[in-house]
Amino acid sequence: MNLFMGNTDWAKNLEPLLKKYKGKKHPLDYNNVYQLMIMVILSAQDSDANINKIAPQFFETYPNLESLAASNLEAIISQITKVRNFNTKASWLLEIAQTLKTDANIPKTMESLTALKGIGRKSANVMMREAKLPAEGIIADLHVIRVAPRIGLTPEFKDGNRIEKELMQVLPKTIWGEIGMAISFLGRETCRPTNPKCPECEINSSCQYYQSTI
Structure with a gap:
């Protein structure tokens, strides 16, 4: 059974990602x-x-x-x-x-x-x-589209808007502004498409993919 189908407290389980990535600037090198x-x-x-x-x-x-x-x-x-x-x-x-x-x-x-x-x-x-504006949604870029289903946070969809909708249902609005980018950074740095660095991942204890490999 996928973890998103159960009673997983994702807000709590994702806290290490927020702690690590909250406020980290987007990889686009902009000045304004x-x-x-x-x-x-x-x-x-x-x-x-x-x-x-x-x-x-x-x-x-x-x-x-x-x-x-x-x-x-x-x-x-x-x-x-x-x-x-x-x-x-x-x-x-x-x-x-x-x-x-x-x-x-x-x-x-x-x-x-x-x-x-x-x-x-x-x-x-x-x-x-x-811009630190109040969040009205959750960032669902290519990394989030790939990582969210892999860890068991959402069903597997290829469409960013569907992934975002699922995330908004699962996660409290208080973390919407940061959690999408945090998952994106996880996908860029650790949860790679091939050869993911699972042993060093901050959330491997609640990750569906990792739990299926051990």
Whole structure:
């Protein structure tokens, strides 16, 4: 039986992850909310490492939304050709910049963030967590989608929104803001897709995968 089907106190069992990762900055190397928003959009279906490489030149050219809004599609595309789906993402960035006009207008709620092109719930959750805004959901990135079912926290879904919905049902709202990123860091550092470092994992005593291997 999967652990999520039982009476596992996941809020308690995940405390070591919160202790280790609470407040740890997202791997995207941003300096302000504007930069974070742009990088989150660019990172969809791409790697944080790749976005970190192209970001400095992009932000030298476009230091804020005002400068981005005054640009054009061809110029923006020329800055992000090494990013996956750069044509689509360039159109999203230009539309967002021309809609918001200034950095001060960047939204602060789930509803208003997800109303923007290129920003789904995962991206909005990341932005709200990094800005220390009250959580309205739980970050469910590729690492969380993989790790949450493996440890027995949720059923196995490939869709981030379904994983997020399950997590929101299982976990108390008091930890929503941090737990998604904590699980993500676990997946990046310890709970690797292959050869996971189970013996050194802080939550192996409550992990379905680990318990099945010992």
